Structures are given as C-alpha cells and as structure tokens.
Amino acid sequence: MLNIxxxxxxxxxxxxxxxxxxxxxxxxxxxxxxxxGAGKSTLGNVLAGREGYERTNxxxxxxxxxxxxxxxxxxxxxxxxxxxQYPVEIPGVSNLEFLxxxxxxxxxxxxxxxxxxxxxxxxxxxxxxAVNLDQSFLKRGVNEGFSGGEKKRNEIMQMMLxxxxxxxxxxxxxxxxxxxxxxxxxxxxxxxxxxxxxxxxTHYQRLLDYIVPDYVxxxxxxxxxxxxxxxxxxxxxDKGYGWLxxxxxx
Amino acid sequence: MSTxxxxxxxxxxxSEALENNSPTAWLSDFRxxxxxxxxxxxxxxxxxxxxxxxxLTALNQGGLAKFPESPAVxxxxxxxxSSLEGDTIVLIDGRFDSSSSKISxxxxxxxxxxxxxxxxxxxxxxxxxxxAKNIFNRVNAGLTHSGWLVEFNKSVDYRPLHIVxxxxxxxxxxxxxxxxxxxxxxxxxxxxxxxxxxxNNIKSGKTISHQSAHFDIGDAANLQHYRLHLEHSAHIHFxxxxxxxxxxxxxxxxxxATGGIIKRIDLDVIHQSNGSHAEINGVYLAADKQQVDYHTxxxxxxxxxxxxxxxxxxxxxxxxxxxxxxxxIYPDAQKTLAELSNKNLLLxxxxxxxxxxxxxxxxxxxxxxxxxxxxxMDSTAMFYLTSRGIPKEKAKLMLSFGxxxxxxxxxxxxxxxxxxxxxxxxxxxxTVTE
Ligand SMILES: Nc1ncnc2c1ncn2[C@@H]1O[C@H](COP(=O)(O)OP(=O)(O)OP(=O)(O)O)[C@@H](O)[C@H]1O
Ligand SMILES: [Mg+2]
Numbered sequence: 001m002l003n004i005x006x007x008x009x010x011x012x013x014x015x016x017x018x019x020x021x022x023x024x025x026x027x028x029x030x031x032x033x034x035x036x037g038a039g040k041s042t043l044g045n046v047l048a049g050r051e052g053y054e055r056t057n058x059x060x061x062x063x064x065x066x067x068x069x070x071x072x073x074x075x076x077x078x079x080x081x082x083x084x085q086y087p088v089e090i091p092g093v094s095n096l097e098f099l100x101x102x103x104x105x106x107x108x109x110x111x112x113x114x115x116x117x118x119x120x121x122x123x124x125x126x127x128x129x130a131v132n133l134d135q136s137f138l139k140r141g142v143n144e145g146f147s148g149g150e151k152k153r154n155e156i157m158q159m160m161l162x163x164x165x166x167x168x169x170x171x172x173x174x175x176x177x178x179x180x181x182x183x184x185x186x187x188x189x190x191x192x193x194x195x196x197x198x199x200x201x202t203h204y205q206r207l208l209d210y211i212v213p214d215y216v217x218x219x220x221x222x223x224x225x226x227x228x229x230x231x232x233x234x235x236x237x238d239k240g241y242g243w244l245x246x247x248x249x250x
Numbered sequence: 251m252s253t254x255x256x257x258x259x260x261x262x263x264x265s266e267a268l269e270n271n272s273p274t275a276w277l278s279d280f281r282x283x284x285x286x287x288x289x290x291x292x293x294x295x296x297x298x299x300x301x302x303x304x305x306l307t308a309l310n311q312g313g314l315a316k317f318p319e320s321p322a323v324x325x326x327x328x329x330x331x332s333s334l335e336g337d338t339i340v341l342i343d344g345r346f347d348s349s350s351s352k353i354s355x356x357x358x359x360x361x362x363x364x365x366x367x368x369x370x371x372x373x374x375x376x377x378x379x380x381x382a383k384n385i386f387n388r389v390n391a392g393l394t395h396s397g398w399l400v401e402f403n404k405s406v407d408y409r410p411l412h413i414v415x416x417x418x419x420x421x422x423x424x425x426x427x428x429x430x431x432x433x434x435x436x437x438x439x440x441x442x443x444x445x446x447x448x449x450n451n452i453k454s455g456k457t458i459s460h461q462s463a464h465f466d467i468g469d470a471a472n473l474q475h476y477r478l479h480l481e482h483s484a485h486i487h488f489x490x491x492x493x494x495x496x497x498x499x500x501x502x503x504x505x506x507a508t509g510g511i512i513k514r515i516d517l518d519v520i521h522q523s524n525g526s527h528a529e530i531n532g533v534y535l536a537a538d539k540q541q542v543d544y545h546t547x548x549x550x551x552x553x554x555x556x557x558x559x560x561x562x563x564x565x566x567x568x569x570x571x572x573x574x575x576x577x578x579i580y581p582d583a584q585k586t587l588a589e590l591s592n593k594n595l596l597l598x599x600x601x602x603x604x605x606x607x608x609x610x611x612x613x614x615x616x617x618x619x620x621x622x623x624x625x626x627m628d629s630t631a632m633f634y635l636t637s638r639g640i641p642k643e644k645a646k647l648m649l650s651f652g653x654x655x656x657x658x659x660x661x662x663x664x665x666x667x668x669x670x671x672x673x674x675x676x677x678x679x680x681t682v683t684e
Pocket of ligand 2: 040041042085170171
C-alpha cells in the first residue's frame with residue numbers, strides 16, 4: 001500500500017524528516033507516536049503533497065506509484081486521505097458543497113458516474129448522523145466556527161464519505177471528549193477491511209484501546225526510532241519518551 | 251496638455267445643441283447653469299482630489315461626445331426581466347422602449363410628461379447632487395434631456411420596479427445620459443432594481459454612459475435597492491446614487507459591478523433625520539485590464555442613525571480596483587453606529603487595489619468601525635480542498651465564490667440571486683483560470 005524509503009524532507013530549508021522508513025500493507029493499522037515537533041504532521045503533509053514541504057531525499061510509493069509525481073488532488077483521487085491535525089476553516093463554502101465537489105472529483109478521476117443529487121444528499125445526511133453532527137453542519141461554512149471536536153468529527157465524516165484506501169489521521173483524537181472519541185473510533189473501525197490501511201498519529205494510548213493497531217512506531221527527530229506491537233504504546237505511556245532517549249536514540 | 255480633445259468641453263457643446271429641440275425646455279435654465287459652471291474645466295487627472303487612482307485617458311481621445319444617432323435595431327433583454335415579477339422600464343441606449351417595457355400605475359412619470367409640481371420636484375432633486383466631489387455629475391446634469399420620476403406612497407403594495415439600461419451597437423462612440431428620481435413618501439415601501447447591461451451583439455467599440463439616481467426616502471419609509479453594473483468590458487460609466495434618509499427610514503442597497511475601461515460609481519448616503527438605518531453591500535469584479543471604482547460617502551448628520559456597509563472585491567489579470575469608503579459623522583450625530591468593511595481578494599500578481607478608508611468623526615458618543623483588507627488566495631485552504639481530490643481550478647473557483655457568497659446569499663430576492671450566480675461563475679472561471 002505505502003512504502004516509504006529513507007525519506008528526507010525539509011520545510012523552509014529546515015530538514016525535518018531525516019531518513020524515515022515505513023512499510024504499510026493493505027489492511028494494516030499503524031500508530032505513530034512521538035514527542036512534539038518530531039515530524040509526525042510533517043510526514044502527513046509530505047504524503048498529502050502540501051506546498052512548501054519538500055522531499056530532499058528518499059522515495060515514497062503509494063500503490064506502486066511515485067507520489068512525488070502526483071499533485072495533492074491526484075493523490076487524494078488515488079485513495080490517500082489526510083485528516084488534518086488543524087482542519088481549515090473556509091467561510092462562504094458550505095460543507096455540503098465541499099463534500100459534493102470532493103466526491104464528484106474523486107469519482108470522476110476513477111471513471112465512476114457522478115452521484116445524483118438525491119443519493120448524494122441521502123449519503124451526506126447519513127454520514128453526518130454517523131459522526132453525531134447535527135444536519136445543520138452540512139449547510140454551514142466548512143469548519144466555520146466549529147468547535148475543536150466538531151472539526152475532528154467533520155474530518156471523519158469526509159473520510160467515511162470518500163472511502164479512501166489509505167487514511168492518515170493526524171491527532172484526530174486530540175481535544176475529543178470520550179463520546180466523540182468513540183464516534184471517531186467507530187468511524188475508523190467500520191471502515192477497517194483487508195484492502196484499507198490506516199496511519200493513526202496520536203499522543204494517547206487511550207485511542208489505541210478503541211482503534212487497536214497492528215504496529216506502533218515511535219517517531220523522534222525525523223526518524224522511526226522504535227517499532228513494536230500495541231504493547232509499545234502502554235510502555236510509552238508509562239515511561240515517556242525519555243526512556244527512549246537513553247536507550248534507542250543514538 | 252496638448253490633447254486636442256477635452257471631453258468636458260465637448261459635452262458643453264453637446265448640451266448647447268440640446269436646446270434647439272428639447273422636449274424638456276423647462277430644464278434649459280438648469281442645463282445652462284451647468285454649462286456656465288463647467289466653462290474651462292478639463293477631465294480630472296491624477297492630481298485631482300477623488301480621481302487620484304483613475305486612469306481617464308480614454309476620455310481625451312475624442313469621438314464620444316455625441317448622442318446615439320439612430321435608434322437600436324433590436325436588443326436582447328436580460329433573463330432577469332422575465333424571472334422577476336415586476337414593473338419594467340426598458341431604456342435602450344437611453345431611449346424608452348415602450349414595446350418591451352411593462353409599467354402599471356401612475357407613479358411612474360417620464361420627465362417630458364411631468365406636470366408643474368413634478369417639474370419642481372425634479373429640479374430640486376437634480377440640483378441637490380454632490381457636484382463638488384465629482385465633475386461628471388455636472389456633465390450629466392448639463393446633458394439632462396430625459397429621465398424618470400417615480401413616486402411611491404404608503405399602503406400600496408407595489409411590484410418591484412426593474413429599470414433595465416441596455417447599450418447596443420447603435421450607441422458605440424456615443425454618450426448616454428440618464429436621470430432617475432425616486433421619492434418614497436412617508437411610510438412607503440418599494441423595491442427598485444437598476445440594471446445595466448450591454449447587448450450581446452455589440453461587436454466592438456466603446457460607449458460612455460452617465461446615470462444619476464436620486465432617492466428621497468421619507469419618514470419611516472423602506473427602500474430595497476439594487477444596482478447591477480454588468481456592461482461589457484469596453485464600456486465607460488460614471489454613476490451616482492444619492493440616498494437621502496429621513497426619520498426612521500430604512501435603506502437596503504446592494505451593488506455589483508464588473509470592470510470596464512472606466513467604471514466609476516459614487517454612492518452618497520445622507521442620514522438627515524434621527525433613527526434612520528442604512529445597509530449597503532457591494533461586490534466588484536475586475537479582470538484583464540479593466541478598472542472599477544466605488545467611492546462611497548456616508549454622512550451622519552443627525553443622532554441615532556446606523557450604517558452597515560460591506561464591500562468585497564475580486565481583482566484578477568492586470569485589473570485595477572479602487573474603493574474609497576468615507577464616513578463622516580457630524581458634531582450633532584451622537585449615538586451613531588457606523589461600520590464599514592472592505593475586503594479584497596487579488597487573483598493575480600498584477601492585479602491592483604487601492605482601498606482608502608476616510609473617517610471623519612466630530613461627535614464623541616459614537617461607535618464607528620472601519621476595516622480594509624487585501625489578500626491573496628489562501629494556500630492553506632487551497633491545500634485542504636485539493637487534498638480532498640478537488641482540482642486546483644475548481645478549488646480556486648470555490649474559494650472565489652466563498653469570498654462573495656455571504657453577500658450574495660444575503661440578497662433576499664431569489665430571482666436576482668439566480669440571475670447573478672451563473673454570471674459570477676462565468677467571471678470566476680475566466681479570471682481564475684490562468
Ligand atoms: N510550515 C512550517 N514552517 C516552519 N516550520 C515548520 C513548519 N511545519 C513544521 N515545522 C517545524 O517542523 C518541526 C516538526 O513539526 P511537526 O508539526 O511535524 O511536529 P509533530 O510531530 O506533528 O508535533 P506535534 O506533536 O506537536 O503535533 C517542528 O519543529 C515545526 O516547528
Ligand atoms: Mg503534529
């Protein structure tokens with residue numbers, strides 16, 4: 001699904017990712033943890049193709065295709081999805097219009113017929129309900145004036161609607177109350193299948209009780225410094241990242 | 251200046267010629283006075299107050315100061331005429347077209363049919379304009395040969411009045427002069443739509459048009475007003491809207507203009523009695539090498555009046571937009587609440603906007619806010635949209651729409667919204683795609 005080899009990336013001439021390796025197979029869930037400023041969001045941004053996040057070395061293959069040959073919209077249409085750590089507010093563009101434009105574009109790219117308005121509305125309403133947002137959120141400006149938790153649920157709603165192949169969730173659990181956390185987890189778990197993979201970036205082991213990962217990685221100073229099973233998350237929660245500093249990080 | 255042409259002086263000659271066979275002879279003294287005041291005047295330059303940012307060189311090339319010779323063969327009506335249930339006055343190249351107009355009631359009077367009382371009302375309104383700020387108001391006044399007086403009374407359920415100004419090929423290289431005087435008597439309610447378009451069949455060439463509109467909004471009267479400038483890009487327009495607000499009256503005025511060779515629209519909103527409220531919203535769109543300019547001036551002369559003004563501009567290509575927003579609060583105008591916001595989105599590196607706030611506050615117990623911003627397409631929002639599979643061009647289109655949507659959606663007339671949406675789409679498509 002995703003194959004990252006020796007990835008180096010810079011933001012504004014500052015090297016953030018320093019030789020990152022990661023392989024994700026279809027159906028797997030990988031959790032990435034790591035201290036603030038380690039480069040977790042940078043990884044998400046580089047993968048999704050954000051302007052200003054420059055690959056300086058290494059390669060990334062997404063379903064055998066070089067992602068750096070593709071614009072952000074092509075990567076999305078190929079099935080990549082990044083749930084933003086800080087979802088963007090776009091006043092004047094309604095959530096509904098945004099969802100429709102995005103679904104239409106992705107279907108078109110994949111040679112699927114455009115969804116008719118009635119089916120789309122039905123789908124949008126159902127998804128909105130599934131993430132416990134009132135229908136009025138469909139009419140509001142994209143993330144405009146949404147609370148932190150509402151923004152995160154809106155990200156999950158988009159993911160559910162677009163049904164991507166690779167979902168990268170950047171701290172989608174941060175700032176969520178326990179109910180919202182379960183909504184997010186259910187959204188992910190319902191989508192889990194043998195052809196879909198997830199990268200879940202989080203600071204809290206708590207999320208991983210709901211979304212049980214196959215692998216847990218620690219990203220520190222631009223590299224994966226330790227990988228393990230789900231028990232690694234517990235260990236990190238108990239001992240903190242300092243424990244790694246002394247042992248693994250050269 | 252060594253130019254042989256002076257549009258102002260040429261218009262004086264044209265005004266003189268009018269006196270030979272004018273159907274509005276009762277206005278000849280008024281016109282004569284304007285000619286005297288314009289004696290020796292020239293087209294404003296960059297050093298003229300209120301014209302600093304306008305490029306008016308097109309006026310010195312000559313050939314514009316004549317009236318359209320032959321009437322237009324035909325003109326296509328904009329679709330809004332049929333979708334809007336209203337009274338329609340169609341003016342083709344400034345001439346009243348009775349066959350396509352649809353008017354009911356005696357509240358609409360053409361200048362040449364005005365009785366003595368009405369003539370007095372007309373003269374009074376024409377002479378109250380702000381001539382000092384904009385010389386073209388005087389040019390238009392000097393060339394007044396026709397116009398409409400509209401009077402609304404209370405307790406009458408009027409249909410919206412739609413005044414359609416169409417410019418055709420027959421008016422290329424000519425000048426069109428128009429006047430509109432609207433009086434809302436005490437407690438009257440009315441909707442007036444001023445709508446300016448070019449006929450789709452214009453092949454080439456420019457036309458200059460002047461139009462001054464005067465609105466007297468009586469005590470507790472309520473005016474819903476729209477002014478849409480959608481002429482083609484080779485058009486030149488100088489427009490003036492003056493609103494006189496009386497006690498407890500309400501004005502809601504929406505403006506939209508696309509760019510032209512020159513398009514300069516002045517709005518004067520005068521609160522002249524307590525308790526009046528004005529809401530003014532506007533959108534300007536300029537592409538290629540077009541110019542568009544709104545000069546707005548809100549005068550609070552009396553206490554307890556409020557103004558909410560919002561203008562948004564989208565400027566692409568090598569276009570140039572000007573927004574001048576003046577709010578003047580007189581010493582007596584305590585408890586005034588006035589807010590003005592002007593936001594601009596530049597769609598290209600060569601696009602230009604000059605936005606200038608002018609606050610003059612002479613009363614102490616007032617609330618007044620003024621904000622102007624200039625920005626470019628938000629790259630974070632662009633990334634968000636494209637990361638969801640939306641192609642860049644479509645994303646830009648959505649963000650452009652998003653920028654003005656708030657104002658468009660606030661229009662409480664569906665026919666107008668439905669009419670404007672596709673025009674905006676077309677504009678954004680052309681401007682954003684580069
Ligand atoms: N656009 C940017 N401009 C400048 N520096 C940036 C930019 N984006 C990221 N960085 C820097 O890159 C480093 C890694 O940031 P990143 O957001 O990837 O960390 P993170 O691991 O996601 O941290 P957190 O857990 O706080 O979200 C930080 O030092 C950050 O300041
Ligand atoms: Mg982060």
